[in-house]
Amino acid sequence: MNPGKRDRILKAAISVFAERGFYNAKMEDIAREAGVAVGTTYLYFENKDDLMISIFEEEMAPIITRMRELLAASQSAGEKIATFIRSHLTFVEQNPDMAHLLEVEMRFCSKFILGYQGGSFKEYLDLIAAILVEGQIAGEFDSEIHPTIFKQIVFGAVDQIATTYTVSRSKRISLASYADEIAKVILNGIRKK
Secondary structure, three states: OOHHHHHHHHHHHHHHHHHHHHOOHHHHHHHHOOOOOOHHHHOOOOOOHHHHHOOOOOOOOHHHHHHHHHHHHHHOHHHHHHHHHHHHHHHHHHHHHHHHHHHHHHHHHHHHHHHHHOHHHHHHHHHHHHHHHHHHOOOOOOOOOOOOHHHHHHHHHHHHHHHHHHOOOOOOHHHHHHHHHHHHHHHHHHHHO
């Protein structure tokens, strides 16, 4: 198998899924965009669902690595929460095709909805939980807040704003400019009293 072809297919799928939507895209469209025969796509990926999950897993790896670097450069747990939020929203703003896939099209992928076991997504959310625990140990955050609930709340809030931005026809706002406000609301709710 040729890793270059596989990569071309993945990149083509990002473009085709973002342009036509996951549901409407066909493997033929992806093959054409990648410059390969349709049968070649099936040598690397079982179907569209498999392709979408592969995109998600492979594209999340550098995102997680970059997020870890940014979090390590932040001092307090509170700063890390703000950094996570700002970085996620900045990524969405700067990578419209990937953002469209992650925020919108992934929800049409039956393999993701019904059978996805976590992998990179769980690792990404666990970064949020780890920040909470760090802040609890340092006495910065309320110790009664459960990390699993917290990571879902934070990601849910950020994801909702990112999704609204992604599907909006008007991109006149700076999405990342909302990061401080979101962080302020979240941090005011979890600070140790």
